[in-house]
Amino acid sequence: MDEQLIKQLMEHISSPKKVAEEKKSKPEETALKLKENFDSLRVAHGFQEGQLVSWKKGLKNRKYPRYDEPAIVVKILDKPLYGDETESGSPYFREPLDIILGVIINDDFEIFHYDRRRLEPFKLTI
Numbered sequence: 001m002d003e004q005l006i007k008q009l010m011e012h013i014s015s016p017k018k019v020a021e022e023k024k025s026k027p028e029e030t031a032l033k034l035k036e037n038f039d040s041l042r043v044a045h046g047f048q049e050g051q052l053v054s055w056k057k058g059l060k061n062r063k064y065p066r067y068d069e070p071a072i073v074v075k076i077l078d079k080p081l082y083g084d085e086t087e088s089g090s091p092y093f094r095e096p097l098d099i100i101l102g103v104i105i106n107d108d109f110e111i112f113h114y115d116r117r118r119l120e121p122f123k124l125t126i
Helices: 003-014 016-022 029-041
Strands: 053-054 071-082 096-103 107-112 119-121
Touching: none
Parallel strands: none
Antiparallel strands: 053 071, 053 119, 071 096, 096 107
16 A cells, blocks of 8 residues: 555544544535535436436435446335334434335346435436
8 A cells, every 4th residue: 555545544543533624614515505405305306117317416325326327217116115224313214215226236236225305317428
């Protein structure tokens, strides 16, 4: 591993306060981001099975798919499912999982449940 990279990692490990300070944003920026993400969450899309979708900016809460990667709609559920997360402090507590997507992970087709409010039609950028 590169010595400079090791040095940077050691600085972050030895100084958690420094890392926390780097992530801190101004209240005005946070307020703007909250409003933008809330407005985006409220925009509904009429998805169909077989349609390609991706995360809306700022609303990704799962590991897959990555930002700007497509997933395919496998099924839209009539009634949302709710996970068995019992801690109200979890971001997954009472999240309505109302769409099933297929993603490619290590060349394999995997299927997961998601909250469709966080998704938008996939836009291919060339």
